[in-house]
Amino acid sequence: MHKDITIYDLARELDLSAATVSRALKDHPAINKNTKKRIVEKAEEMGYRSNNFASNLRKQKSHTIGVIVHELNSNFITSVLAGIEKITTIANYDLIIGHSSELASKEIANANNLFHKRVDGLIAALAFDTDNMDHYEPFFERNIPVVFFDRVEEGSKGTKVIIDNYKAGFQATQHLIDQGCKRIMHITSNLKRNVYAQRYKGYLAALKENNIPFDESLLIVNDLKKETCIASAHEIASMKPLPDGIFTTNDLTAALSIQVLKERGIRVPEDIAVVGFNNDTISIIIEPKLTTINYPGMDIGEMAATHLVKQLQGSNGTNNTSSIVLKSELIIRESSLKKDKAKK
Template identity: 65%
Template structure:
C-alpha cells in the first residue's frame, strides 16, 4: 500500500479557503488570528492528519531544541537517576533529549559523539567510558560553540564544565570508617584508574592508610570492570589472600553485593570476618543482608545540575565558561555490613 502524502499548510489553506500565512499563524496560536478561525484551522489540521515539521522549523532557527546525552552504561541505578534528573529539567525547559551509550567503549563513544554532532544537538551532557583516551571527539562541539557538560567520569584538566562529587573525600571517609572498625588489612576493588572517579577514590584510600600508619600493599588493590562478573572475580581473589583481608572498600554497590554473596557462600561472615563498604547507594544496598554501608551519590541532583547549567547557558542566563567544576554533596551511609564493633553507628 502506497503511503499517504504528508499534509501541508497549503492543503489546510485550500481546504478552508484561507491563505497559507493565516493557516501558519493559526497553527502557531498567533494573537492576530481570531479564536474561531484558530479553532477551524486546528480542527482541519487534525482531520487532515497534519504534522508540524519541527525539522524544517529548527533548520530555519539554527537550533533543534535537542540535548544529546552520552552515558557509559544504561543498566545502573545511578545512571537511571542521573537521566531522571536531566529529563526533569529538559522537559520543563521544552527540550527533547537523544540518549547514546558507549557500553564502556572509547570507539563507540567517539562514534556516538560524531552522530550527535551531525544530529545538530544544541548541547551535550556526557560521562566518559572506562577507556576513553582523550577528548578529541568532542572538539567539533567546542569548535562550533556547542556547549558540553561532563558529569561523573570527567577529564579533570578539561576546560569544559564538570559536575562531580569529591571522590577523594569519599574514598578517604570510606577507608577511614573501616579503619575505625578495627580493619588493618583493607582490600579495595575499583575500576580503571585512568578515570578520575576511581583514581580519586583510590587516592582517598591511600591517604587514609597513610594517615593511620597502615602500610600500602598493592596486591590489595583489585582493578575490575565492576560488573557482576567483576564482583565474583574479586571475591574469589579475596578468598585466596593469606591472611584474609578484614575490610573491603568496593567502589560500586552492585559489585559489592555480588562480592558479599560469593564470600558468604564460601563461609565468610560479614562484617565479622570482612567489613564491607560499597559506593553509590543503589537500591540493592538496602536489599542485601546485611545491609550495605555505602557512599550516597545523588544521581538525580547531578543530572538536574548538569542540565540546568547547560540550558541556562543556551538561554543566555549564565555562561558555562565561568563555571568549571561543580561539586555535588555526598555522604557515607553506615549500615550493618561494615560494623565490626556492634550495631552502633560511629
Template identity: 40%
Template sequence: MSSFTIKDLARKLSVSPSTVSRALSDHPDISSATKRKVVEAAEKYHYQPNQLAQSLQKKRSNTIGVIVPEIRHHFFSNVISGIEEVAYEHGYIIMVCQSNETLSREIINTQALVSNQVAGLLIAISSETTNSEHLSAVIHHNVPLVQFDRVVEELDTSKVVIDDYRAAYGAVTHLVESGYRRIAHLAGQDGIALNRHRFEGYRDAMRDHGLVVDEKYHLHGGYREEDGRAGAEEYLAMDVLPEAILAINDPVAVGLFTRFKEAGLRIPKDVALVGFSDTPAAALIEPALTTVYQPAFEMGRTAVALLLKQFEAGKDFTPETVTLETELLVRGSSAVRVRS
C-alpha cells in the same frame, strides 16, 4: 576513524574539492559518471564526512543529547530522571544513548547526537575514555557540553561531580575506626579521574591512620557486578584475605558480596564491604551494604541547569564546576570488628 579529507579525495581524482563535496551531496550539476567516481574513491579510501562540522550549518533543535555508560545502572537512570525533569520544564526533550563502557561507542554516540543538531550534550564518560579528542571536537565546534560524575578534568567544560577523594577517605576512616586494618580497594579501570581520586582518598586515609597500603590488595576492574565477582576470585586466591574492601561502586560491592557468600565467608566477620552510589540492592542484601550516598537525581538536575546557563550566556560563557555533597550510610556490612 579515517583522517582522509575532501581535499585528499580531490587530489586523488584530479578535481576540485568543491566538485567532490557536491558529488557526495548528489548535486544535480555534477554528472553521474563523476558522482560514481567520487563515491567509489570515498569507499576505497574510507572517507567519512565531518558530521560535527556539517551540523554547524544547520539550526539546532530543542533536543539535549545525553550519553551515559549504562542505562541499567540505577545511579545513571536516576541522573537521567533528574535531567529529564529540568529539561522538560524548560521546553527541551532529551535523547539518551549509552556507551556500554566503550570508547568506540561513545564516539559514535557523540557524532550521531551532534549530527542530529542537538542543542547541547551531557556526558558521563565510559571506563575506556582516556582519549577525549571526540569531546574536544565538540567544544571546538561550539556545541555546549557539560560533563557529570565521570569527567575528563582537562576539558574546559562545566562539570558536576562529588568530592571522590573526600568520600573515599571518609569511608576508609570509618573502616579503620570500626577495627579493620588490612583494607583493600577494588578500583575501576586505570586512567579515569574518578578512580584516581578514590584511590588517593583510600591511600591517604590508610597512611594517615598509620596503616600500610599493600599493593596486592589494590585491584583494578570494571563497574559491573561480574567485575566484583572476578575481584572476589582474586582475593580468595590470596594467602591472607583482606579484612575489609572499599569497592568502586555498589554493583561491584554486590558482586564481591555474593561471591564471598558462595565461598562460605561471613560478612562482615570475615570481610567487611563498603560501596559507592546507594543503589536499591545495597539496602536489600543481608547484611545491608554500607555505601557512600551520591545524589544522582540532583546531579542530573544540576547538569542540565549548567547547560541551560551556557545556552543563555553564549560567547560570554565561563565553565564552572559544581561539587555535590555525599553521605556515608553505615550499615551491617561494616559493623564493628570483634577480634578474637
C-alpha cells in the same frame, strides 16, 4: 564564532556541483565511489553538519539536547537521566540518548552522531577507555555548550558536575579503620578515570594518616563486570591471611562480594567488613545491608541539565571550564559494623 558549513561551501572547495555533493552525502549510488570518498573526507575536515532538522534551520535551533552515558543498567545512571529529563522537560527540550557501552569507539560515534543531528547542547560521561577529548572539539568550535558529569577529564573544556571522590574514598576507608580494620582490600577499575583514581587516592590517604602501610596485594583493578567481580571475591576468600575490610568502588561489586564470602563461610562483617559506593537499591536488599557512599544521581542530573540550559539561554556563558562539586555522604549500615558485632 564559526558559521555552519553548507554543501555550497563544500562544492566550492571541491569544484563540484552542490547537487553532486548533496547526493554523495546521502550515499546515492549514482555518485562515483572515489568522488564520494573525497566529499565525505572534505566534509569531515571542514566540520560539516548534516541537517536533520530542516524545519528549524532558520532559527538554528533543534530544541534537542544530546546525552551520552557509559552504561544503562545502573541505578545511578537511571537517576541521573531522571534528573536531566526533569529539567529539560520544563525548559521544552527533547533528549537524544547515546550509550557507549564503556567503549571509547562508541562514545566517539555517539558524539559525531549527536553533532550531525544538530543538538543544541550535550551532557556526557566518559567511557572506561576514553583517552582524549578530540571528538568534543566540534562542539566547542561551534560554541555548543557541553556539560560532563561523573566520569570527566579534569582540566578539559566544558562544565563538570562531580562529587569529591577523594573525600568519599577517604571517608569509606577511615570508617573501616575506625572499625578496627587494618588489612583493607580496595576493588576498583581503570585508574585513568577520575572517579576511580580519586577514590583510590582517598583510600591511600586514609591508610597513610593511620600509619597503615599500603599492601599492593590488597588492590584489585578490574572491569567491574558481574563475572569478574565474582571471580575477584573468590580470590579474596582464598587469601591467607584474609583481609578484614573491603572498600569497593560500586555497590554491585560489594553485594557480589558479600554473597560469595557468605557462600565460602566467611562472616560479614565479623570476619570482613564491607563498604560499597553509590547507594544503589541493592545496598538495602543485600543481607547484611550495605554501608555505602550516597552518590546523589538525581541531583547530579538536575545540576548538569540546569547549567546546560542556562548556557543555552545565555545566562551562564558557553563552554566554561568550571567544576561543580555536589555533596556525598557515608551511610553506615550493618555490613561494616565490626565493633557492634564484637559487643554482642
